Amino acid sequence: MYPESRCALEYENPLQLLVATILSAQCTDARVNKVTPALFARFPDAKSLAQADLGEIEKLIQSTGFFRHKAANIRGCCRELMDRHGGEVPRTLEELVVLPGVGRKTANVVLGHCFGVPGITVDTHVGRLSRRLGLTRHDDPVKVERDLMEQWPPGDWTITSLRLIDHGRAVCAARKPACDRCGLADLCPRVGVEGAPGRSRRSSQGSKDEDGGG
Numbered sequence: 001m002y003p004e005s006r007c008a009l010e011y012e013n014p015l016q017l018l019v020a021t022i023l024s025a026q027c028t029d030a031r032v033n034k035v036t037p038a039l040f041a042r043f044p045d046a047k048s049l050a051q052a053d054l055g056e057i058e059k060l061i062q063s064t065g066f067f068r069h070k071a072a073n074i075r076g077c078c079r080e081l082m083d084r085h086g087g088e089v090p091r092t093l094e095e096l097v098v099l100p101g102v103g104r105k106t107a108n109v110v111l112g113h114c115f116g117v118p119g120i121t122v123d124t125h126v127g128r129l130s131r132r133l134g135l136t137r138h139d140d141p142v143k144v145e146r147d148l149m150e151q152w153p154p155g156d157w158t159i160t161s162l163r164l165i166d167h168g169r170a171v172c173a174a175r176k177p178a179c180d181r182c183g184l185a186d187l188c189p190r191v192g193v194e195g196a197p198g199r200s201r202r203s204s205q206g207s208k209d210e211d212g213g214g
């Protein structure tokens with residue numbers, strides 16, 4: 001399933017993917033892809049973003065939501081990159097997750113797509129599908145990530161995350177999963193899915209999920 005799965009965010013280098021992933025919080029990838037060309041044209045590197053006027057960044061990213069917080073994080077992140085990493089994006093989880101606005105999800109996206117370091121991206125789709133498929137019982141993304149790491153070989157971490165994201169968008173939607181046309185229907189216990197006869201009805205995050213990018 002989903003042999004063509006790829007990161008839906010558009011980028012040309014690790015810094016652009018890092019910034020795009022920060023912007024994708026509570027926002028669709030399509031919306032992020034609309035604002036990043038102008039943002040990266042105006043601020044092409046970590047140095048220019050580190051020195052940028054906050055209001056100018058805010059204006060360019062306004063439509064992605066939470067723009068003041070995101071602008072502060074982007075500028076703060078780039079200042080850290082300049083101060084500690086020579087303006088380059090570091091290649092380890094430990095160095096990435098201490099940057100402003102960068103959590104494990106963002107770090108794993110950058111590591112997996114830019115540096116070939118296997119990582120499991122637990123966004124809203126991966127979390128929801130992992131619970132419905134019975135791969136985890138946890139809501140905490142870090143615990144979900146650990147459960148999946150135990151069940152998948154490292155070589156599958158990045159691509160399987162992408163495939164779950166695509167499946168969540170195309171078929172296993174938060175509110176109305178299309179189980180009747182799902183290729184995983186024979187395997188899936190449908191944990192927490194309303195109206196799934198004979199399945200577990202464990203309470204899940206269900207309707208609070210929204211498309212969260214990544």
Ligand code: SF4
Pocket residue numbers: 129132133171172173177178179182183184185188189190191193
């Ligand atoms: S069977 Fe239903 S709940 Fe399970 S993965 Fe498919 S769409 Fe989602």
